[in-house]
Amino acid sequence: xxxKSGKKxxxxxPGPTLSRLCKIYGLLEELGEKGEISISxxxxxxxxxxxPHNIRKDVGYIGEAGTSxxxxxxxxxxxxxxxxxxxxxxxxxxxxxLGTLGIVIIxxxxxxxxxxxxxxxxxxxxxxxxxxxxxxxxxxTYEIPEVVKRDHIELAVITEPVLNIExxxxxxxxxxIKGIINFTPINLDLEYEKVHLRNIDIVSEFRYLSALxxxxx
Amino acid sequence: xxxKSGKKxxxxxPGPTLSRLCKIYGLLEELGEKGEISISxxxxxxxxxxxPHNIRKDVGYIGEAGTSxxxxxxxxxxxxxxxxxxxxxxxxxxxxxLGTLGIVIIxxxxxxxxxxxxxxxxxxxxxxxxxxxxxxxxxxTYEIPEVVKRDHIELAVITEPVLNIExxxxxxxxxxIKGIINFTPINLDLEYEKVHLRNIDIVSEFRYLSALxxxxx
DNA sequence: GTGTGTGAAATTCTTCACAGCG
DNA sequence: CGCTGTGAAGAATTTCACACAC
Numbered sequence: 249x250x251x252k253s254g255k256k257x258x259x260x261x262p263g264p265t266l267s268r269l270c271k272i273y274g275l276l277e278e279l280g281e282k283g284e285i286s287i288s289x290x291x292x293x294x295x296x297x298x299x300p301h302n303i304r305k306d307v308g309y310i311g312e313a314g315t316s317x318x319x320x321x322x323x324x325x326x327x328x329x330x331x332x333x334x335x336x337x338x339x340x341x342x343x344x345x346l347g348t349l350g351i352v353i354i355x356x357x358x359x360x361x362x363x364x365x366x367x368x369x370x371x372x373x374x375x376x377x378x379x380x381x382x383x384x385x386x387x388x389t390y391e392i393p394e395v396v397k398r399d400h401i402e403l404a405v406i407t408e409p410v411l412n413i414e415x416x417x418x419x420x421x422x423x424x425i426k427g428i429i430n431f432t433p434i435n436l437d438l439e440y441e442k443v444h445l446r447n448i449d450i451v452s453e454f455r456y457l458s459a460l461x462x463x464x465x
Numbered sequence: 466x467x468x469k470s471g472k473k474x475x476x477x478x479p480g481p482t483l484s485r486l487c488k489i490y491g492l493l494e495e496l497g498e499k500g501e502i503s504i505s506x507x508x509x510x511x512x513x514x515x516x517p518h519n520i521r522k523d524v525g526y527i528g529e530a531g532t533s534x535x536x537x538x539x540x541x542x543x544x545x546x547x548x549x550x551x552x553x554x555x556x557x558x559x560x561x562x563l564g565t566l567g568i569v570i571i572x573x574x575x576x577x578x579x580x581x582x583x584x585x586x587x588x589x590x591x592x593x594x595x596x597x598x599x600x601x602x603x604x605x606t607y608e609i610p611e612v613v614k615r616d617h618i619e620l621a622v623i624t625e626p627v628l629n630i631e632x633x634x635x636x637x638x639x640x641x642i643k644g645i646i647n648f649t650p651i652n653l654d655l656e657y658e659k660v661h662l663r664n665i666d667i668v669s670e671f672r673y674l675s676a677l678x679x680x681x682x
Numbered sequence: 683g684t685g686t687g688t689g690a691a692a693t694t695c696t697t698c699a700c701a702g703c704g
Numbered sequence: 705c706g707c708t709g710t711g712a713a714g715a716a717t718t719t720c721a722c723a724c725a726c
Contacts, residue, residue: 261680264695270672274650288707295652297662301697304708317704317707334679335672352565361671402678426682427674433491435512444677445514446670453663454578455487455552457644460661461619462551463478465643481717505685518719521686534685534726 265306269329271296272306276326288319335363340401342368344416345408346376346386349431353405354382367399372411389416396423406430417443482523486546488513489523493543505536552580557618559585561633562625563593563603566648570622571599584616589628606633613640623647634660 261269275295279287289303296303307313310332313325330336341364343350350369357366369386387395389410395401396419404420406413409432417436420428420443427444430436433451478486492512496504506520513520524530527549530542547553558581560567567586574583586603604612606627612618613636621637623630626649634653637645637660644661647653650668 262695266676266680267669267673270669270676271652271666273672274666274669275652278651290707295654297652297655299697300707301699302695305696305710308709312709317702317705319707333672333676335675337675337679339675339678348565348569352569360668363675364671403674426678429670429674434495435488435492435514437512438514444674444681446674448665448667448670449488449491450665451577452484452487452491453646453665454581455490455550456484457620457646457661457663458552458554458556458580459483459487459550461556461643462554463483464661479717507685516719517685518721519717522688522718525687529687532686532725534683534724536685 259309261309265309266333268296268298268303268306269310269333272303273326273329273333273335276322276329279322280326284322286319287322287325291319338363338365339403340365340367340399341403341405342366342370342392342396342399342401343384344370344389344392344404344406345410345432346371346382347408350405350407351382353407354384364403367401368395370395370410389419392416392419393422396420396425402426404428406432406436408432409434478526482526483550485513485515485520485523486527486550489520490543490546490550490552493539493546496539497543501539503536504539504542508536555580555582556620557582557584557616558620558622559583559587559609559613559616559618560601561587561606561609561621561623562627562649563588563599564625567622567624568599570624571601581620584618585612587612587627606636609633609636610639613637613642619643621645623649623653625649626651 272292275292289300289307293300293303307320307325310328313320313328343354343366346369354366354369357364366384369382369384370389370392371386372389374388389412401423402425404425406416406428410416413432413434414437417428417438421441425443427446428436429446429448431448431450433449436445438445489509492509493504506517506524510517510520524537524542527545530537530545532538560571560583563586571583571586574581583601586599586601587606587609588603589606591605606629618640619642621642623633623645627633630649630651631654634645634655638658642660644663645653646663646665648665648667650666653662655662
């Protein structure tokens with residue numbers, strides 16, 4: 249029910265490890281700007297809120313980061329994560345739902361994820377399509393299959409509950425999408441398809457924290 | 466390094482279970498509007514992308530949902546989750562960073578999390594404080610300790626990297642905050658404090674999906 | 683028959699402990 | 705010495721399997 253790695257040489261990377269590697273990468277970017285040259289598992293662990301052993305294991309999955317007895321070479325580690333995870337690979341993406349969050353993502357895209365090219369936007373509200381001022385072509389949602397296929401879009405970001413949202417996954421799959429990020433609290437039905445789905449349910453996160461407060465007081 | 470339940474009677478609920486319970490709750494809300502009366506672990510599992518056993522175990526943690534041989538009573542289950550997790554409890558919250566995302570959250574708050582009262586907003590940019598048009602009082606970030614304490618704010622939502630963001634956690638803790646949701650890619654240093662922290666790193670999520678695509682092709 | 687509740691098994695993930703390197 | 709790399713131990717979570725209820 250969740251994604252597995254099928255890459256040749258590299259051992260399958262567990263989900264939690266993959267998630268942490270992505271965060272480590274972000275941290276390394278941050279530090280790189282400050283010119284840091286060396287970084288220890290202890291430090292990384294502290295910043296990520298996990299133990300240093302954990303970090304070492306994680307790094308181990310992407311092959312010995314060829315490191316010395318005093319921390320990792322920050323730049324080398326960054327490159328290594330980059331290569332194994334393919335973070336430098338350019339991909340086309342589309343935004344579904346051109347409300348506030350959609351626009352935010354489109355506008356910040358270049359600084360946030362420079363390797364993504366947002367090639368299209370979709371919305372069910374046709375009025376919105378005309379008045380909107382953005383730098384990407386926009387279409388009504390029923391054109392999803394066609395446009396996704398034509399523009400080789402691999403990744404979709406659903407930013408809000410557009411009309412007939414339950415039809416969206418099907419259309420995306422028809423177009424051959426490979427991954428979906430869903431910011432909507434709606435649980436999408438992907439059937440038994442092999443599309444990668446990542447849910448970011450903000451409302452649920454609020455509930456989670458609320459529950460945590462309640463349970464620990 | 467992560468939060469545990471310390472509630473009296475109820476057995477400690479594991480993190481993953483708690484997270485799913487919050488999602489189940491959202492699902493039940495959704496279904497409630499449609500007047501659904503009964504719901505099975507199989508259906509819930511399918512919607513959440515996990516097996517039915519898993520759901521049954523999860524529900525087990527909040528005490529037998531007193532159910533029959535044909536699914537759960539949707540309304541009863543909802544109320545039960547609500548009570549055990551304390552989801553109906555009103556809490557005061559504040560927003561740190563009054564950029565686009567901050568404004569979105571403030572505006573949608575009532576429909577998204579009706580039990581939260583956003584009592585204050587903070588930003589480091591004082592110009593922004595004056596020009597902004599929102600319905601809550603706003604303050605510069607150095608007033609955080611004072612305002613949080615005065616207004617009994619339990620929860621903070623950090624929406625963007627404000628100036629001196631590394632000082633924000635300290636100030637919040639000074640004010641007696643209990644939980645923080647961090648939408649920033651910056652890894653906050655909470656030291657060894659007993660504050661609940663939830664990171665929602667959107668950039669990292671994009672990387673994660675990207676990596677998943679890369680590893681599975 | 684369909685579906686829940688739950689101990690036991692299996693799996694996955696984390697933590698430990700220590701060898702080896704700079 | 706401090707820090708990495710890693711097999712082994714340990715803990716947490718998921719999956720299984722079956723008794724029981726409708």
